[in-house]
Amino acid sequence: MASTSKEEDTTAWGKAEKKFENKHASEYYDPCQEFATRSIKCMRRNAGDRDMCGDYFQAYRDCKKEWLTQRKLAKANTSTTQS
Numbered sequence: 001m002a003s004t005s006k007e008e009d010t011t012a013w014g015k016a017e018k019k020f021e022n023k024h025a026s027e028y029y030d031p032c033q034e035f036a037t038r039s040i041k042c043m044r045r046n047a048g049d050r051d052m053c054g055d056y057f058q059a060y061r062d063c064k065k066e067w068l069t070q071r072k073l074a075k076a077n078t079s080t081t082q083s
Contacts, residue, residue, distance in 0.1 A: 032063035 030036065039056035046052040 031067055032060055035060035035063045 035056070039053055039060055042053035042056045043050070050057075
């Protein structure tokens with residue numbers, strides 16, 4: 001089963017933030033790719049049975065939500081600092 005703890009999601013973004021911020025404009029980078037990969041592997045293991053992989057999907061959604069929240073906060077802090 002996948003761990004959906006908030007600490008793991010935050011750590012995933014913390015590790016990925018530097019790489020994301022330093023990528024080229026044309027590059028796509030998803031700090032939650034590890035969670036996506038786990039969910040795909042689960043689907044393959046369970047012959048496409050989505051019910052068996054719910055924890056993996058939730059971990060990905062939680063990671064993505066946290067990432068987007070952090071990006072919004074960072075953008076808001078940047079814009080208020082520059083004003």
